[in-house]
Each structure stands twice: as structure tokens, then as C-alpha cells.
Amino acid sequence: MLDEMDKLVSLCKRRGFIFPSSEIYGGINGFWDYGPLGVELKRNIKDAWWRDLVHGREDVVGLDCAIIMNPRVWEASGHVGGFSDPMVDCRATKERYRADQLYVFVYLFPQVNHKGEPTEAWLAGLGASVEEAAQGPERKAAKLARKFGTPEQPPTIIPYLELSEADREKVIGPSTDERGTLTPPRSFNLMFKTFVGALEDASAVAYLRPETAQGIFANFKNVVDTGRVKLPFGIAQIGKSFRNEINPRNFTFRSREFEQMELEYFCRPEEATEWYAYWRKERFQWYVRHGLRSERLRLRDHSAEELAFYSKATADIEYAFPFGVSELEGIAHRGDYDLSQHMKFSGKDLSYYDEETKTRLVPHVIEPSAGADRAALAFLCEAYTEDEVGGEPRTVLRLHPRLAPIKAAVFPLVKKDGMPEKAEAIYRELKRHLPVFYDEKGAVGRRYRRQDEVGTPYCVTVDGQSLEDDTVTIRDRDTCRQWRVASGQVARLICELVEDPSRAIPGLGG
RNA sequence: GCGGGUGUAGCUCAGCUGGUAGAGCACCACGUUGCCAACGUGGUUGUCGUGGGUUCAAAUCCCAUCACCCGCUCCA
Numbered sequence: 001m002l003d004e005m006d007k008l009v010s011l012c013k014r015r016g017f018i019f020p021s022s023e024i025y026g027g028i029n030g031f032w033d034y035g036p037l038g039v040e041l042k043r044n045i046k047d048a049w050w051r052d053l054v055h056g057r058e059d060v061v062g063l064d065c066a067i068i069m070n071p072r073v074w075e076a077s078g079h080v081g082g083f084s085d086p087m088v089d090c091r092a093t094k095e096r097y098r099a100d101q102l103y104v105f106v107y108l109f110p111q112v113n114h115k116g117e118p119t120e121a122w123l124a125g126l127g128a129s130v131e132e133a134a135q136g137p138e139r140k141a142a143k144l145a146r147k148f149g150t151p152e153q154p155p156t157i158i159p160y161l162e163l164s165e166a167d168r169e170k171v172i173g174p175s176t177d178e179r180g181t182l183t184p185p186r187s188f189n190l191m192f193k194t195f196v197g198a199l200e201d202a203s204a205v206a207y208l209r210p211e212t213a214q215g216i217f218a219n220f221k222n223v224v225d226t227g228r229v230k231l232p233f234g235i236a237q238i239g240k241s242f243r244n245e246i247n248p249r250n251f252t253f254r255s256r257e258f259e260q261m262e263l264e265y266f267c268r269p270e271e272a273t274e275w276y277a278y279w280r281k282e283r284f285q286w287y288v289r290h291g292l293r294s295e296r297l298r299l300r301d302h303s304a305e306e307l308a309f310y311s312k313a314t315a316d317i318e319y320a321f322p323f324g325v326s327e328l329e330g331i332a333h334r335g336d337y338d339l340s341q342h343m344k345f346s347g348k349d350l351s352y353y354d355e356e357t358k359t360r361l362v363p364h365v366i367e368p369s370a371g372a373d374r375a376a377l378a379f380l381c382e383a384y385t386e387d388e389v390g391g392e393p394r395t396v397l398r399l400h401p402r403l404a405p406i407k408a409a410v411f412p413l414v415k416k417d418g419m420p421e422k423a424e425a426i427y428r429e430l431k432r433h434l435p436v437f438y439d440e441k442g443a444v445g446r447r448y449r450r451q452d453e454v455g456t457p458y459c460v461t462v463d464g465q466s467l468e469d470d471t472v473t474i475r476d477r478d479t480c481r482q483w484r485v486a487s488g489q490v491a492r493l494i495c496e497l498v499e500d501p502s503r504a505i506p507g508l509g510g
Numbered sequence: 511g512c513g514g515g516u517g518u519a520g521c522u523c524a525g526c527u528g529g530u531a532g533a534g535c536a537c538c539a540c541g542u543u544g545c546c547a548a549c550g551u552g553g554u555u556g557u558c559g560u561g562g563g564u565u566c567a568a569a570u571c572c573c574a575u576c577a578c579c580c581g582c583u584c585c586a
Binding site: 005006009010011013014020023025026027028029077078079089097098190210211243245246247249250251254308327389390392393394411413414416417419441442443444445446447448449450452461463464473475480482 | 511512520521522536538543544545546547548549559560575576577578579583584585586
């Protein structure tokens with residue numbers, strides 16, 4: 001029995017939504033390709049976001065930055081320095097520790113060794129603080145004390161990162177009784193590194209951006225100078241980002257190349273809390289409006305301990321995927337941290353002159369940062385449904401019509417009596433306005449089911465009556481109900497339905 | 511990165527202790543059919559993940575490698 005995620009992955013492959021990248025060469029971990037239907041779905045998600053956050057508003061402008069930027073951008077943002085935590089592995093037990101959470105306790109026991117020196121014990125403990133780390137070594141030291149006598153004084157405590165190479169060999173790891181099993185700290189930088197220009201030396205190193213946000217901050221002054229924007233205002237960007245994840249997992253959820261939809265909303269410091277509350281609510285509602293209606297959608301505020309040091313408040317919009325509750329979008333109140341950092345590193349003044357108060361200020365920023373691929377995956381998971389029609393099982397993607405890759409399919413009921421010709425004419429007319437699909441093969445029931453499986457919300461069928469009175473039926477994907485409309489009205493009706501499915505009015509005509 | 515599992519047709523999978531690769535569904539054509547996965551007939555599809563080794567002979571045994579899944583780790 002396949003679980004829900006397996007079924008969805010299988011459907012995505014079978015119907016052309018998502019493929020493993022470079023599959024004919026065996027694939028590559030953490031990268032995925034969107035097929036003919038997947039690209040439409042993802043594009044629709046991005047379009048919906050752009051339309052709602054940029055075109056539909058008067059206070060947001062768009063931007064499209066280069067993926068490769070001056071490396072100093074990532075020094076200012078903290079990605080080069082603090083982006084990755086160095087890790088230490090235990091060769092004996094295969095445990096892995098964060099190096100900054102390893103402390104070494106050095107005890108001196110009165111019993112002397114062959115050189116006449118006191119016996120040393122280098123015991124590593126693990127914890128976010130020295131106190132927390134102390135427990136393990138204390139226990140081991142107590143054991144040793146029975147053999148070598150009570151330690152002469154409290155232990156010397158050294159963070160593992162500060163140990164010399166030679167001293168590391170003396171350390172007994174938290175999970176062993178053997179010395180020298182810990183590796184040197186190794187850092188896993190999550191940024192993809194490359195070289196700009198022909199020479200592959202240190203001065204040519206550049207990074208693929210790990211987020212789109214910094215491009216917005218780096219262009220803040222340009223937009224203020226040229227965009228005729230006034231506080232409060234936002235700058236939006238959709239684009240690819242890259243993180244060399246240690247362990248990509250869960251289908252497309254954690255990929256090494258992914259697409260972000262980020263908004264940086266700049267405002268006066270005293271209004272920031274209000275705007276944070278606004279965007280926190282607004283972004284949650286956006287997912288609800290596009291079909292994540294169920295209790296599987298959550299809004300979770302970060303606790304004080306969880307907050308990044310510069311953030312005044314952060315909330316995650318989470319979705320209960322089959323593989324667990326995971327983040328779709330984070331809304332962060334980042335204060336003036338980012339602009340201040342770039343002022344410091346670039347030496348440029350990024351403050352804003354407020355005409356109203358006649359003062360200069362560094363705006364605060366609210367950052368709703370969403371993953372387009374994660375949204376696509378959530379919408380697919382939410383839409384995937386198995387139900388019964390006339391006693392037969394059916395797989396249907398109940399995607400919001402605005403997101404559906406194909407908006408309507410046009411069928412002749414059977415392939416004769418001029419029905420195909422009439423259906424094709426309707427198809428061509430519809431295709432001028434919307435992505436639509438024509439199919440005349442096999443039984444009509446099978447064609448309906450095929451469209452259900454890829455989420456096509458409406459099917460238009462030309463039947464015997466169509467040839468007499470020039471009407472056709474429109475079938476609704478979710479209810480399988482049909483109603484009859486004049487064929488000349490089909491295009492307008494489908495367009496309206498895609499924008500607002502609640503307008504469906506069965507009973508027009510007959 | 512570590513440990514465990516898996517990899518055979520487009521999808522789901524069978525293929526035993528080595529002996530000429532299969533099923534269901536899907537897909538295509540023709541006929542039939544006239545509104546929810548119908549039927550008949552015919553047909554297409556695979557370097558058995560990849561590379562190497564053992565063997566007269568490897569989907570099957572061994573080694574390596576890649577990918578996916580689960581757990582650990584990580585997720586600024």
C-alpha cells in the first residue's frame with residue numbers, strides 16, 4: 001500500500017508535473033525539473049503571488065536581481081561568516097556534534113604519571129552552555145576520581161574550537177571512553193561557490209545567492225532614488241536561490257536549487273509592529289484563498305529562544321505535509337538590521353528622507369519570504385483526493401482553478417457526426433484566452449477522469465444536442481455536475497469561472 | 511555526512527537456491543460505443559539504476575558508484 005506522498009510523487013511523474021533532474025544520467029540529488037503541467041502550476045502560483053502583492057497594490061514595486069552578486073553582500077548579510085556551523089564527528093560512534101556546543105573539561109588528578117606529572121583527563125561535554133555541558137564530564141570525572149583521587153581543583157574548561165590540533169588528540173568524546181576519536185571541526189558552507197572570470201583564484205570567488213532578499217536590500221537606494229516610492233512601501237522579487245543542503249529530503253521540499261517569492265516591506269520604525277501583524281495575517285489568508293483551506297495549514301509564532309538575534313518577531317506559515325509539518329513561508333520583523341549591515345559594509349548611506357517629518361531614518365522591514373516550490377508541493381498535497389463516482393474510485397486534483405495547469409478540456413462526446421469538428425472550433429476559440437486541452441480519444445468517461453487527475457476544473461462536451469441547438473455542456477471537476485450553455489458563451493464563462501469559481505450557475509439553458 | 515532499506519516497461523510490481531525478461535494498468539491503431547476509468551482485435555515499450563568482477567552463463571552472487579525512501583544530523 002502506497003502512502004499519500006508516494007502516490008503524489010507517482011502522479012507527478014506519470015502526468016508530467018515533476019521529474020528528477022537529469023534522470024537519464026541517474027539523476028542528481030536535490031534537484032528537480034518541472035514538466036509541462038508542473039511548469040504551468042508553478043507559474044500560476046508565482047503569477048498569483050505577483051498579481052496579489054505587486055500589481056494588485058499601490059505600495060509595492062518589483063525587482064529582478066542577478067543571482068551572482070559582489071561577495072561582500074554575503075559578508076554583510078552574515079552568510080559567509082556565520083552561515084554554517086562547524087561540525088565535529090566521532091569516528092568511533094558516528095555521532096555528530098556542533099563544534100560550538102562542545103566543551104572540553106580538563107581535570108588534574110593528584111596521582112602522578114611516569115614523568116612525575118599529575119594525571120590529566122580531557123573530557124568533552126555537549127550543551128548549549130558550559131553548565132549544560134558539564135553533566136557528562138562530571139559523571140566520568142567522578143569515576144576517574146575513584147582511581148586517581150579527587151581532582152586538585154575545578155576543571156579548566158576550553159571550547160573545542162579553541163583547542164590546538166595536538167590537544168584534540170587527548171579529548172575523550174561525549175559518547176566514548178576512548179581518546180582521539182573526534183575529528184577536527186569541519187564547516188559545511190551552504191552557499192554554492194563559483195569563480196567569476198577565467199582565473200580560479202581566491203579573488204575570483206563568488207557565490208550563487210542563498211536567498212533573493214539581499215538583492216532587494218542592495219538595491220534599496222536605487223529603488224528609492226528612481227521608483228518614486230514613499231514609506232511605507234515594499235519591493236518584491238521572485239527568483240531562484242541555491243543552498244548546498246547537506247541532506248535534501250522529502251521530494252521537492254528541500255532542494256538545492258529552489259525558487260523564492262520574497263517581499264521586503266519597508267516602514268517607519270514606529271509602525272513596524274502594525275505592519276508585521278498585517279503581513280502575518282495577510283500572507284496566511286493568501287494560502288487559504290488559493291485552496292489550503294484545511295486544518296493542515298498553521299501559523300506559528302517563534303518563541304523568544306527561536307528568534308534570530310536581529311529579529312523582533314517571526315511567524316512561520318506551516319503545512320502538515322504527509323512527511324510532517326513543515327514551513328511554507330516565514331514572516332519576519334527584521335528591524336533595521338539588513339539596511340544597517342549594508343550601510344556598515346558598503347559605506348553608503350541607505351537612510352530615507354521622510355518628507356512628512358523632515359527627518360532621515362533607516363526604515364524597518366517586514367519580510368514575508370515564501371518558497372514557490374514548497375507552495376506548489378503544498379497545493380498538490382492539499383488537492384490530491386481519492387473519491388468515488390458512480391461506485392468507481394477516482395483520483396482528482398482539486399486545485400484552485402486559478403492554479404490549475406489546464407483550465408478546461410474540450411471533448412466531442414463521440415468521434416463522429418461532426419462533433420469533433422464543432423468541438424475543435426470551440427477549442428480553438430478557448431485557446432485564444434486560456435490554456436485548454438482537446439481530446440477525442442476513447443470513451444468520454446475516461447477522458448473526464450484523465451482531466452480530473454491533472455486538476456482541470458472544467459470540461460466542455462459537444463454532444464448530439466449541440467448539433468441541433470448550438471449548446472454544449474460544462475462539467476465541474478469537483479461535483480461532476482454538468483450544465484448546458486450556448487457555445488458562443490463558453491469562453492467568457494470559463495474565464496469568469498477561473499477567476500471566481502463561486503460564480504458557477506448550473507441551469508443556464510437546459 | 512553516518513546507519514538501514516530500495517532500484518526490473520510510462521506507473522505499480524512479480525521474477526525462488528544463477529539457465530533466452532513477465533503481469534496488471536497506461537499508451538497507440540482500427541472497429542464498436544453516445545455522458546463518467548466499457549468492449550473486441552492488433553500493436554509499441556526495457557543495455558533489469560550505472561560501472562566493474564566471479565562464471566560456460568548474472569536481473570539473480572561479489573565490489574564500487576549514483577539516485578530515492580526511513581532514522582540520525584542539519585535547515586542561517
